[in-house]
Amino acid sequence: MERILNLLKKPAIQYSLVIAFLALVGGAGWAFYQTQVPPPQPIQFPHNIHVGLQIQCLYCHPGAQRQASAGLPTEQKCWACHGQLKKYSDPANPVPLEKWPPELQKLAGYVQRGEAIKWVPVYIVPDFVHFNHRPHIAAGLNCEKCHGDMSKKTVATIEQTVNMGWCLACHQARTANDPVKRTKLIECGTCHY
Ligand code: HEC
Ligand code: HEC
Ligand code: HEC
Ligand code: HEC
Ligand code: HEC
Known part of the structure; x- marks a missing residue:
C-alpha cells in the first residue's frame, strides 16, 4: 500500500486516477460501509437523554476540539455524575443498586x-x-454535519457512508472560491501519508 501511495504522489498520475478512483469509490465505499453497521455496545448509552440534559458533546468527547481523535468517556467520567445523582444516591434515602435501571447497574459494575x-x-x-x-x-463545522442529530439516538449509528468520495465532495464544496486551498484539500498526501 505504501509503495502505491508514493507513486500516487506524482501529479500527472493523480489526475487520471482521481477520475478512476471517484468511479471506484461507489463500490469501495459500499464494501467499507458494510463494516460500519452499528455494533452492539457494552452499555446501551442513551445520547438522547444526555444531550437533552444540555451536556455538551465536548464534555464527553473533548479531543474533537484539540486533536485527531475525539475520545470516548471512561467509566470514571460517567460515575462523576451517576455516583451522585440524587435520584439514586441520595445519602438520606439511597435506592438499592438492584432497583437501578439495568444499564446503570452495568455501569456501577464496571466502576x-x-x-x-x-x-x-x-x-x-x-x-x-x-x-x-x-x-x-476550527473551520466551524459542527458535529451534527458528520454525525447526525445525536439528540435523537441512543448509541451512535453511522449517518452516511464514510468514504473518500464523501471527504472529497465536502472539501471541494467548501473551497469553491479558493483554488489554493482546494489543491491542498484534494491532494492525495493530505489524507494519505
Ligand atoms: C468533518 C466530519 C466530522 C466532524 C465535523 C466531526 N466528526 Fe467525529 N468523526 C469523523 C470521522 C471521519 C471519524 C472517524 C475517525 C477515525 O476513524 O479516525 C470520527 C470519529 C468520531 C468519534 C469516535 C472516534 C474518536 O475520534 O475518538 C467520536 C467520539 C466523534 N467523532 C465525535 C465528534 C464530535 C463530538 C464532534 C463535534 C465536536 C465531531 N465528532 C465532529 C468525522 C467528523
Ligand atoms: C454530567 C452528568 C452525567 C454524565 C457525565 C453521565 N450521565 Fe448518564 N445520566 C445523567 C442524568 C441526569 C440522567 C437522567 C437520570 C434519570 O432521570 O433517571 C442520566 C441517565 C442515564 C441512563 C438512563 C437511565 C435510565 O433511567 O434508564 C444511562 C444508561 C446513563 N445515564 C448512562 C451513562 C453512562 C454510561 C455515562 C458515561 C459514558 C453517563 N451516563 C454519563 C447524567 C450524566
Ligand atoms: C455523557 C457523555 C456523552 C455526551 C454528552 C455525548 N456523548 Fe457521544 N458517546 C458517548 C459514549 C459513551 C459513546 C460510546 C457508545 C456509542 O457508540 O454510542 C459515544 C459515542 C459517540 C460517537 C460514536 C463514536 C465512535 O465510536 O465512532 C459519536 C459520533 C458521538 N458519540 C457524538 C456525540 C455528539 C455529536 C454529541 C453531542 C451532540 C455527543 N456525542 C454527546 C458519550 C457521550
Ligand atoms: C462536511 C465537510 C467535510 C467533510 C465531510 C470532511 N472534511 Fe476534511 N476539511 C473540511 C474543512 C472545512 C477543512 C478545513 C479547511 C481549512 O483549512 O479551512 C478540512 C480539513 C481537513 C484536513 C486538514 C488539511 C490541512 O492540512 O490543513 C484533513 C487532513 C482532512 N480535512 C481530512 C478529511 C478526511 C480524511 C475526511 C473524510 C473521512 C474529511 N476530511 C471529511 C471539511 C470536511
Ligand atoms: C480528503 C481525504 C482524502 C484525499 C484527499 C484522498 N483520499 Fe484516498 N481515501 C480517503 C478515505 C477516507 C479512504 C477510505 C475509504 C474508502 O475506501 O473510500 C480512501 C481510500 C483510498 C484508497 C483505497 C481504496 C479502497 O478500495 O480501499 C486509495 C488507493 C486511495 N484512497 C487513493 C487516493 C488517491 C490516489 C488520492 C489523490 C488523487 C486520494 N486517495 C486522495 C480519503 C482521501
Whole structure:
C-alpha cells in the first residue's frame, strides 16, 4: 500500500486516477460501509437523554476540539455524575443498586470492578487515512454535519457512508472560491501519508 501511495504522489498520475478512483469509490465505499453497521455496545448509552440534559458533546468527547481523535468517556467520567445523582444516591434515602435501571447497574459494575468500558468503534477510517477532528472543528463545522442529530439516538449509528468520495465532495464544496486551498484539500498526501 505504501509503495502505491508514493507513486500516487506524482501529479500527472493523480489526475487520471482521481477520475478512476471517484468511479471506484461507489463500490469501495459500499464494501467499507458494510463494516460500519452499528455494533452492539457494552452499555446501551442513551445520547438522547444526555444531550437533552444540555451536556455538551465536548464534555464527553473533548479531543474533537484539540486533536485527531475525539475520545470516548471512561467509566470514571460517567460515575462523576451517576455516583451522585440524587435520584439514586441520595445519602438520606439511597435506592438499592438492584432497583437501578439495568444499564446503570452495568455501569456501577464496571466502576466497582475498576474495569474500563470497552466501547466499540462506530465511525472508522482505515489506517492509511489520516482524519483529524481539530481542523474541521476550527473551520466551524459542527458535529451534527458528520454525525447526525445525536439528540435523537441512543448509541451512535453511522449517518452516511464514510468514504473518500464523501471527504472529497465536502472539501471541494467548501473551497469553491479558493483554488489554493482546494489543491491542498484534494491532494492525495493530505489524507494519505
Ligand atoms: C468533518 C466530519 C466530522 C466532524 C465535523 C466531526 N466528526 Fe467525529 N468523526 C469523523 C470521522 C471521519 C471519524 C472517524 C475517525 C477515525 O476513524 O479516525 C470520527 C470519529 C468520531 C468519534 C469516535 C472516534 C474518536 O475520534 O475518538 C467520536 C467520539 C466523534 N467523532 C465525535 C465528534 C464530535 C463530538 C464532534 C463535534 C465536536 C465531531 N465528532 C465532529 C468525522 C467528523
Ligand atoms: C454530567 C452528568 C452525567 C454524565 C457525565 C453521565 N450521565 Fe448518564 N445520566 C445523567 C442524568 C441526569 C440522567 C437522567 C437520570 C434519570 O432521570 O433517571 C442520566 C441517565 C442515564 C441512563 C438512563 C437511565 C435510565 O433511567 O434508564 C444511562 C444508561 C446513563 N445515564 C448512562 C451513562 C453512562 C454510561 C455515562 C458515561 C459514558 C453517563 N451516563 C454519563 C447524567 C450524566
Ligand atoms: C455523557 C457523555 C456523552 C455526551 C454528552 C455525548 N456523548 Fe457521544 N458517546 C458517548 C459514549 C459513551 C459513546 C460510546 C457508545 C456509542 O457508540 O454510542 C459515544 C459515542 C459517540 C460517537 C460514536 C463514536 C465512535 O465510536 O465512532 C459519536 C459520533 C458521538 N458519540 C457524538 C456525540 C455528539 C455529536 C454529541 C453531542 C451532540 C455527543 N456525542 C454527546 C458519550 C457521550
Ligand atoms: C462536511 C465537510 C467535510 C467533510 C465531510 C470532511 N472534511 Fe476534511 N476539511 C473540511 C474543512 C472545512 C477543512 C478545513 C479547511 C481549512 O483549512 O479551512 C478540512 C480539513 C481537513 C484536513 C486538514 C488539511 C490541512 O492540512 O490543513 C484533513 C487532513 C482532512 N480535512 C481530512 C478529511 C478526511 C480524511 C475526511 C473524510 C473521512 C474529511 N476530511 C471529511 C471539511 C470536511
Ligand atoms: C480528503 C481525504 C482524502 C484525499 C484527499 C484522498 N483520499 Fe484516498 N481515501 C480517503 C478515505 C477516507 C479512504 C477510505 C475509504 C474508502 O475506501 O473510500 C480512501 C481510500 C483510498 C484508497 C483505497 C481504496 C479502497 O478500495 O480501499 C486509495 C488507493 C486511495 N484512497 C487513493 C487516493 C488517491 C490516489 C488520492 C489523490 C488523487 C486520494 N486517495 C486522495 C480519503 C482521501
